[in-house]
Amino acid sequence: MLLKQIADTQSKAKLPKTIIGVVGNTGAGKSSIINALLEEEKIVPTNCMRACTAVVTEISYNHDTDCKYRAVVEFIAKEDWQKELEVLFDDIIESGDFDRESGNPDSEAGIAWAKLRAVYPRITRTELKSANIQFWVQEKKVSRLLEEGKIEIKEKDALRFYNKLQKYMTKAEKEKKFEMEYWPLIKVVRLYLKADILKTGAVLVDLPGTHDSNAARANVAEGYMMQCSSLWVVAPIHRAINDKSAKDLLGKAFRRQLFMDGGYQAVSFLCSKCDDISVTEAIESLGLEEDAEQYQDRIDELQGHRKDLMKSVQAGKKTVEKMAKELETLRLEKNTYEELKKEAKAGNTVYAPEPKAITSPKRSPKSNARSSNAVSRNRGKVTSYFSKKPISLTNNDEDEDYVEPNDDPLSLKAIDAKIVQLKTAINKVKTGATVIRKDIAVQGKERQETEKAIKVAKAELEVFCIQARNSASKRAIKRDFAAGLKDMDDEAAYDRDPENFDAREDLRDYDEIARTFPVYCVSARAFQKLSGRLQQDSKSSSFVDVWETEIPKLQRHCVRATKQHRRLFALQFLNTLDQLSNSLSLWSTGTSNAVLEKEEFEAISASITDRLRQLELDLCVNASSVATALSARAEARLFSIFPDAAQAAITEAENIVTQMDTVHWGTYRALCKRQGVHRNCHKEEFNVNQSLCEPLIRTVTAPWGVFFQTEIHTAFDLVVSIEERLSETLNSIFPRFQELGLGDFQKDMLRRQTSILAQAFKDKCIRIIHKVQARQKEINRMFEQVVREELSDTYETITEIRGRGSWLRMRRAMHDDVDDKKEAIFRQTVYSVQTEL
Numbered sequence: 001m002l003l004k005q006i007a008d009t010q011s012k013a014k015l016p017k018t019i020i021g022v023v024g025n026t027g028a029g030k031s032s033i034i035n036a037l038l039e040e041e042k043i044v045p046t047n048c049m050r051a052c053t054a055v056v057t058e059i060s061y062n063h064d065t066d067c068k069y070r071a072v073v074e075f076i077a078k079e080d081w082q083k084e085l086e087v088l089f090d091d092i093i094e095s096g097d098f099d100r101e102s103g104n105p106d107s108e109a110g111i112a113w114a115k116l117r118a119v120y121p122r123i124t125r126t127e128l129k130s131a132n133i134q135f136w137v138q139e140k141k142v143s144r145l146l147e148e149g150k151i152e153i154k155e156k157d158a159l160r161f162y163n164k165l166q167k168y169m170t171k172a173e174k175e176k177k178f179e180m181e182y183w184p185l186i187k188v189v190r191l192y193l194k195a196d197i198l199k200t201g202a203v204l205v206d207l208p209g210t211h212d213s214n215a216a217r218a219n220v221a222e223g224y225m226m227q228c229s230s231l232w233v234v235a236p237i238h239r240a241i242n243d244k245s246a247k248d249l250l251g252k253a254f255r256r257q258l259f260m261d262g263g264y265q266a267v268s269f270l271c272s273k274c275d276d277i278s279v280t281e282a283i284e285s286l287g288l289e290e291d292a293e294q295y296q297d298r299i300d301e302l303q304g305h306r307k308d309l310m311k312s313v314q315a316g317k318k319t320v321e322k323m324a325k326e327l328e329t330l331r332l333e334k335n336t337y338e339e340l341k342k343e344a345k346a347g348n349t350v351y352a353p354e355p356k357a358i359t360s361p362k363r364s365p366k367s368n369a370r371s372s373n374a375v376s377r378n379r380g381k382v383t384s385y386f387s388k389k390p391i392s393l394t395n396n397d398e399d400e401d402y403v404e405p406n407d408d409p410l411s412l413k414a415i416d417a418k419i420v421q422l423k424t425a426i427n428k429v430k431t432g433a434t435v436i437r438k439d440i441a442v443q444g445k446e447r448q449e450t451e452k453a454i455k456v457a458k459a460e461l462e463v464f465c466i467q468a469r470n471s472a473s474k475r476a477i478k479r480d481f482a483a484g485l486k487d488m489d490d491e492a493a494y495d496r497d498p499e500n501f502d503a504r505e506d507l508r509d510y511d512e513i514a515r516t517f518p519v520y521c522v523s524a525r526a527f528q529k530l531s532g533r534l535q536q537d538s539k540s541s542s543f544v545d546v547w548e549t550e551i552p553k554l555q556r557h558c559v560r561a562t563k564q565h566r567r568l569f570a571l572q573f574l575n576t577l578d579q580l581s582n583s584l585s586l587w588s589t590g591t592s593n594a595v596l597e598k599e600e601f602e603a604i605s606a607s608i609t610d611r612l613r614q615l616e617l618d619l620c621v622n623a624s625s626v627a628t629a630l631s632a633r634a635e636a637r638l639f640s641i642f643p644d645a646a647q648a649a650i651t652e653a654e655n656i657v658t659q660m661d662t663v664h665w666g667t668y669r670a671l672c673k674r675q676g677v678h679r680n681c682h683k684e685e686f687n688v689n690q691s692l693c694e695p696l697i698r699t700v701t702a703p704w705g706v707f708f709q710t711e712i713h714t715a716f717d718l719v720v721s722i723e724e725r726l727s728e729t730l731n732s733i734f735p736r737f738q739e740l741g742l743g744d745f746q747k748d749m750l751r752r753q754t755s756i757l758a759q760a761f762k763d764k765c766i767r768i769i770h771k772v773q774a775r776q777k778e779i780n781r782m783f784e785q786v787v788r789e790e791l792s793d794t795y796e797t798i799t800e801i802r803g804r805g806s807w808l809r810m811r812r813a814m815h816d817d818v819d820d821k822k823e824a825i826f827r828q829t830v831y832s833v834q835t836e837l
Contacts, residue, residue, distance in 0.1 A: 267517075326429055352408075604736050
């Protein structure tokens with residue numbers, strides 16, 4: 001007894017798991033969000049070109065001390081792969097023109113062929129036609145993988161871990177022509193990481209969907225959906241409102257399932273890619289013109305200032321260029337006068353040079369020719385700078401620009417004065433140019449700062465628009481979510497009592513539901529960039545703080561999701577530990593000092609035993625009354641409406657089958673081969689069984705949800721306080737304690753044990769309710785399962801129809817069978833569900 005109690009206490013010391021399912025359409029950004037939450041650049045594969053994660057991925061904390069990253073890849077059973085191969089082969093062979101259809105990636109045959117080639121890269125069309133399915137199931141590499149059942153990957157480095165894992169999880173581009181892909185053979189991938197958000201027991205599950213063509217993978221996904229304590233629905237923010245994802249929640253069937261599971265209060269909505277925004281469109285569509293004006297005014301002001309700076313810099317550069325030419329001219333003139341000074345000191349008569357003789361070396365040949373004539377008219381003996389009389393060697397009248405040189409000779413004093421004057425002018429020009437260059441440099445730096453300020457202002461405007469769109473999106477999604485719940489409540493209320501139905505009556509506080517519905521607008525990419533990851537991405541984020549991306553808020557939300565489970569398990573463990581400790585104290589101090597005759601001891605023991613048996617009988621009667629009350633409530637709330645629910649399905653069955661007539665014949669055949677469930681090449685999902693059940697489930701959804709979320713708890717309130725019963729029993733046997741030699745200490749310990757047992761009983765009731773809730777999730781999925789089983793023969797019969805006119809015969813067979821069987825199908829469906837309940 002004691003060992004069992006110790007083992008029971010130890011079993012409750014484990015951290016409970018909280019399953020958080022992440023669902024969303026292809027390309028919604030689930031994997032990127034999960035990577036950001038885990039603070040890893042890439043663990044779950046992402047791809048900007050196509051949907052990447054092809055299998056169910058469970059991510060939990062890694063308690064292994066040897067490695068930081070660990071993964072277990074679990075493969076499907078051989079039997080499951082054989083069943084899928086039968087369907088794939090049938091899709092290809094029955095497609096008509098095998099060579100044409102198998103080469104079309106958008107046809108059923110093309111998809112089947114691509115999947116076969118993924119696993120068997122060397123398979124040829126000839127081999128496909130000639131070899132049987134068993135041959136391919138037993139293929140050496142495939143057979144070994146499926147027999148092993150799973151593989152384990154361990155790594156200390158994230159990149160090496162990712163590279164090893166990627167080939168199992170994704171539909172990757174092949175590096176080698178005949179390289180095998182594994183994803184079609186995988187059942188589930190379990191990742192174990194040392195991420196902070198997983199420490200408290202959170203288990204993230206990336207769910208690709210429950211319409212997988214492989215039954216094993218579909219069952220795994222469905223199983224996780226039933227286990228989920230929380231469900232995160234992901235949609236890109238630009239589609240979240242337009243697609244009314246919050247209201248539709250991936251379809252009416254999905255909403256009804258959530259309602260029946262009691263999972264509506266556990267749903268959160270994640271808007272992804274919130275930094276992907278057009279500022280112009282956001283301002284226009286959200287009516288932000290007035291609020292955005294201050295940001296735009298600031299941007300316009302900065303851009304105007306930048307324009308002025310650019311003009312000023314350009315003007316400064318032109319001025320510097322002019323000053324450089326002027327400086328060159330002044331230096332040439334100074335050099336000329338310094339030469340004249342040398343000639344004057346040598347005793348030669350010199351004259352002031354003509355203005356045209358001193359020019360930049362970068363002048364035209366014609367100008368050079370003129371200057372040459374002017375400066376040196378008679379090189380050797382006679383020049384324009386010295387000698388008695390200048391001699392003209394050219395006809396200067398022919399050149400209008402020619403200036404007659406000054407006939408007065410220059411003195412040394414005049415030359416020195418001119419040189420000083422030129423030096424002063426040169427220094428003045430150089431100083432002016434230096435000042436302007438400094439101004440240009442200052443203005444250049446100011447322009448750079450202005451450019452940065454413009455980027456900051458634009459980023460602030462973008463963040464303002466992002467936050468405005470986030471707020472608008474949250475309000476709309478919260479409102480749509482509450483409206484979707486009201487629609488379902490109204491639908492159920494109308495079905496229940498159409499004559500007294502009033503849509504204006506609210507069955508619950510929808511405003512409060514909208515207010516408390518968790519919505520997060522996140523940007524995984526911006527968070528990663530701000531955290532120092534994704535270094536190869538060139539585009540910077542407009543956000544300046546990671547909190548603006550709302551990923552840290554979502555991380556906190558993830559941790560909070562585990563709080564209820566942790567608190568419940570912690571209290572149960574502490575109570576069990578207290579019970580064990582108290583039992584040990586009682587046993588260790590229970591030695592009696594009384595000396596009794598055997599007959600006396602037996603009489604006292606018999607009296608106490610009678611009281612304990614009476615206690616047990618009373619508790620059993622009380623438990624039976626609870627069970628009876630539950631049965632009565634189930635009869636009144638659920639079982640009584642089952643006949644009407646079945647009749648609703650019977651009435652609408654023919655119309656639903658008629659709607660199937662518009663489906664393409666290839667999709668129709670594929671549906672029947674897959675027992676009524678299929679996702680076609682255009683990613684359209686079909687579920688005949690679910691459609692046929694829809695009228696039935698619509699009728700029972702609200703009563704079912706109310707019964708299991710409210711009535712169950714009310715029924716358990718009928719349990720008489722066990723602490724009161726225990727106290728009564730204890731008080732009745734306390735008088736015999738003195739006869740047994742027991743005193744006040746033992747009485748106090750027993751009173752304490754009574755409180756502990758009462759709490760243990762409450763914990764037991766909670767566990768029972770949790771088990772009931774888990775079981776009812778399985779049972780409420782039986783409606784569709786039973787319909788599938790009842791129509792199994794019909795699907796097989798239709799699949800066998802071939803030849804000319806087969807499309808018409810297939811539809812007729814479906815109509816005839818459903819018409820003949822519909823009453824039996826739906827009566828059997830509700831009977832099976834009622835029996836399980």
